Amino acid sequence: MAKWGMVIDLNKCTGCGSCVNSCRMENNVPNVGDKAAQAGRAMDWMQIITEYEGEYPNIRITHIPRPCFQCDNPPCTKVCPVYATFLNEDGLVGQVYNRCIGCRFCMVACPYSAKTFNYSKPDFPEAYEKTLNPDVTRRMNGVVEKCSFCHHRLAIAKDVARFEERDLREEDYQPACAESCPTNAITFGDLDNSDHSVTHLKHSNRAFRLEEELGTEPKVYYLRKEDR
Amino acid sequence: MNDLRKDPDYPLYRPILESDRRFYWAVGFLSVIILWALVMYIRQLIYGLEVTGLNNTVSWGFYIINFVFFIGISHAGTLISAILRLSQAEWRRPITRMAEVITAIVLIIGGLHPILDLGRPDRVLNVFLYGRLQSPLLWDVTAIGLYFTASTVYLYVPMIPDIALLRDRTNTKLKWLYTFLSWGYQGTERQKHILNRAITILMVAVIPIAVSVHTVISYIFSMTLQSGWHSTIFGPYFVTGAIFSGTATLLVVMIAFRKLFHLENYLKEIHFQYMGMLLLVFSLFWTYFTFSEFLTGVYGNEPQEMDVILYKFTGPYAPYFWTMVVCNFLIPVVVLSFKKLKTIPGILFASFAVIIGMWLERLTIIIPSLANPRLPIISAPYIPSMTEWALFAGGIAVFCLLFLIFAKIFPIISIWEIKEGREEGLDEAKERLDSYLPDIIVSEEEAT
Numbered sequence: 001m002a003k004w005g006m007v008i009d010l011n012k013c014t015g016c017g018s019c020v021n022s023c024r025m026e027n028n029v030p031n032v033g034d035k036a037a038q039a040g041r042a043m044d045w046m047q048i049i050t051e052y053e054g055e056y057p058n059i060r061i062t063h064i065p066r067p068c069f070q071c072d073n074p075p076c077t078k079v080c081p082v083y084a085t086f087l088n089e090d091g092l093v094g095q096v097y098n099r100c101i102g103c104r105f106c107m108v109a110c111p112y113s114a115k116t117f118n119y120s121k122p123d124f125p126e127a128y129e130k131t132l133n134p135d136v137t138r139r140m141n142g143v144v145e146k147c148s149f150c151h152h153r154l155a156i157a158k159d160v161a162r163f164e165e166r167d168l169r170e171e172d173y174q175p176a177c178a179e180s181c182p183t184n185a186i187t188f189g190d191l192d193n194s195d196h197s198v199t200h201l202k203h204s205n206r207a208f209r210l211e212e213e214l215g216t217e218p219k220v221y222y223l224r225k226e227d228r
Numbered sequence: 229m230n231d232l233r234k235d236p237d238y239p240l241y242r243p244i245l246e247s248d249r250r251f252y253w254a255v256g257f258l259s260v261i262i263l264w265a266l267v268m269y270i271r272q273l274i275y276g277l278e279v280t281g282l283n284n285t286v287s288w289g290f291y292i293i294n295f296v297f298f299i300g301i302s303h304a305g306t307l308i309s310a311i312l313r314l315s316q317a318e319w320r321r322p323i324t325r326m327a328e329v330i331t332a333i334v335l336i337i338g339g340l341h342p343i344l345d346l347g348r349p350d351r352v353l354n355v356f357l358y359g360r361l362q363s364p365l366l367w368d369v370t371a372i373g374l375y376f377t378a379s380t381v382y383l384y385v386p387m388i389p390d391i392a393l394l395r396d397r398t399n400t401k402l403k404w405l406y407t408f409l410s411w412g413y414q415g416t417e418r419q420k421h422i423l424n425r426a427i428t429i430l431m432v433a434v435i436p437i438a439v440s441v442h443t444v445i446s447y448i449f450s451m452t453l454q455s456g457w458h459s460t461i462f463g464p465y466f467v468t469g470a471i472f473s474g475t476a477t478l479l480v481v482m483i484a485f486r487k488l489f490h491l492e493n494y495l496k497e498i499h500f501q502y503m504g505m506l507l508l509v510f511s512l513f514w515t516y517f518t519f520s521e522f523l524t525g526v527y528g529n530e531p532q533e534m535d536v537i538l539y540k541f542t543g544p545y546a547p548y549f550w551t552m553v554v555c556n557f558l559i560p561v562v563v564l565s566f567k568k569l570k571t572i573p574g575i576l577f578a579s580f581a582v583i584i585g586m587w588l589e590r591l592t593i594i595i596p597s598l599a600n601p602r603l604p605i606i607s608a609p610y611i612p613s614m615t616e617w618a619l620f621a622g623g624i625a626v627f628c629l630l631f632l633i634f635a636k637i638f639p640i641i642s643i644w645e646i647k648e649g650r651e652e653g654l655d656e657a658k659e660r661l662d663s664y665l666p667d668i669i670v671s672e673e674e675a676t
Contacts, residue, residue, distance in 0.1 A: 036278075038608065039281075039283055039608050040283030040284055040285055040286070040606075040607050040608030041283050041284055042284070043284075047605070049603055049604055049605060050604075051604060064603075066603065075452065075453050078360075078362045078363065079362075079363050079364060079365070079451065079452065080360060080363055081355050081359060081360055081363040081365040081366045081369075082351075082354040082355060082357075082358045082359065082360060083358050083360050084354075099351070099354055099358060100347075100348065100351075101346050101347070101348050101349075101351045101352060101354055101355065102277070102346045102347020102348040102349075102351075103342065103345065103346055103347070103365060104287040104288065104345075104347070105363070105364075105365055105448075107284070107287045108287060108288060108452055108454065108598065109451075109452040109453070109454075111453050111454075111601075111602050112602065112603055113284070113285060113601045113602075113603055113605045115284075116284050117277070117282075117284060117287060117347065118276070118347070119276060119277050119278045119280075119282070119283075120275065120276055120278040121276065140348075141276040141347070142276050142277065142346070142347025142348040143347060143348060144347075210603065211602055211603075214453055216453075
């Protein structure tokens with residue numbers, strides 16, 4: 001069983017936001033508009049958290065791209081009253097949009113604020129409509145959604161591998177954010193497979209996970225930023 | 229009819245028999261508020277939760293605050309009435325009915341609040357179809373469902389003799405209703421015996437159910453890893469707060485009906501003194517719990533925990549937090565400790581303070597924890613929208629309206645229990661007192 005995970009090198013991340021945007025395109029994440037975004041209702045699945053240290057001009061900025069951590073022990077799934085969010089057979093935390101009752105308990109329970117809620121009916125401008133990804137469902141008003149590690153790509157990659165009668169390779173399944181990162185800060189693969197580069201990276205002495213002490217077992221590792 | 233007027237308990241029948249213009253004015257006024265809330269809710273159904281002030285970090289707001297608040301108030305009733313009955317406190321007689329009605333009504337209002345909060349209320353039945361037992365929300369549905377069933381039965385069963393009295397002695401348009409609801413109760417010895425047994429069983433059963441309900445509501449918060457919520461003290465803390473706010477509400481209702489229906493002869497000064505004592509005790513309990521909760525947090529000085537605590541102590545929620553302390557601790561303790569201040573207006577003032585304070589407690593528990601996520605996410609402050617205020621006002625209006633309608637149809641003070649108190653209670657109390665006191669033992673020598 002593959003254990004899909006991600007290693008994000010904070011040394012390499014420039015905070016350009018291409019992961020955020022490629023994710024939006026890939027997953028049909030609705031653009032909520034300025035007013036709603038200012039009210040705290042922006043819906044990015046991948047979000048860049050910026051940490052500032054020191055005082056200007058001696059300031060140090062760290063950009064932390066934050067997808068869903070697909071925890072092995074997710075605090076969000078056990079509070080869902082209707083099994084609309086669950087740990088699926090690929091070890092990813094799934095969302096069932098058609099079953100979600102919109103109680104937002106999972107959002108409250110997630111210590112990483114990884115979930116967003118559709119406060120209004122998703123509205124795609126006409127030009128945008130043509131670029132929507134047919135592999136990903138458009139969500140309805142009143143349900144919770146979050147990063148899926150581009151789960152639809154895994155489904156396709158599995159089909160292709162089965163058709164070609166071979167095992168899944170690292171390059172077969174890459175989420176949009178990892179693919180689009182211009183500095184290769186995001187590495188994606190099977191954390192248990194020594195052929196995949198994430199396995200080596202996660203053992204780096206710079207590797208850490210956010211809020212690890214909560215026991216949620218996130219599958220996203222970060223490599224600490226170092227001054228050079 | 230005429231013999232009814234001569235009955236010493238006629239004041240208890242009067243609100244049912246005589247129409248009062250003020251009643252219709254009140255119903256009209258409350259209906260307008262409810263209609264406004266209804267329009268706002270329909271608007272929310274059309275547009276979704278867009279019309280609220282919620283956002284992605286503070287994703288629970290007024291609806292959940294009011295849910296906890298209303299369910300808290302519902303504790304007054306059944307629990308207090310059951311404890312008073314169980315301890316055979318004779319002064320309970322004019323109070324129990326009102327207390328039980330509060331529970332039944334507020335539980336309907338509070339229980340519906342999570343549905344107001346849902347993004348997809350059309351899918352609410354999924355909770356029954358695909359329910360996940362691990363979720364505290366499902367525990368809530370179960371506990372509130374059970375409590376509602378138990379407390380309505382507990383309201384109804386002791387009301388049967390009164391309904392039978394209304395059936396036999398009055399001649400209103402609602403006679404068919406009384407005939408139906410009294411289930412052929414004639415007051416025979418056997419019926420009385422069964423009734424008393426049923427009440428005894430119910431009051432014993434209802435106490436653990438009541439305690440469990442508010443414990444489970446606190447679990448919604450304490451089962452998550454949010455700082456400020458993940459606390460083992462939350463179960464008893466919420467139960468104490470619930471009984472505290474419930475007692476205050478019961479006092480307000482008692483004072484209101486005393487004035488409205490001229491029941492000074494039934495609800496005497498002494499009832500308020502006793503209930504005030506209960507309020508004082510729970511105020512101190514509440515303060516003790518609050519103190520323990522915050523001392524542990526401050527002493528531990530964990531950064532995440534401190535963010536939330538300082539948000540309440542000195543941050544944006546400081547005004548609400550300190551008002552809460554004044555309302556829940558300072559005012560009730562000062563008013564209820566001094567005999568001079570412990571008058572009926574004084575108790576009314578303290579009760580209102582407690583109700584406001586307990587609402588603020590729910591507010592300061594829920595919002596600051598959500599507004600301080602673990603990761604430094606950019607978030608916006610939560611400002612409740614008009615829709616949320618409207619539904620809050622609507623909830624209170626529904627409470628007042630249902631209470632008035634209940635008081636128009638059924639006696640608000642148990643007539644048969646007052647009568648029983650006059651006829652049997654006195655002897656029983658004397659007998660009981662005799663049994664408490666040490667027997668006078670006459671030694672044999674003296675006897676001879």
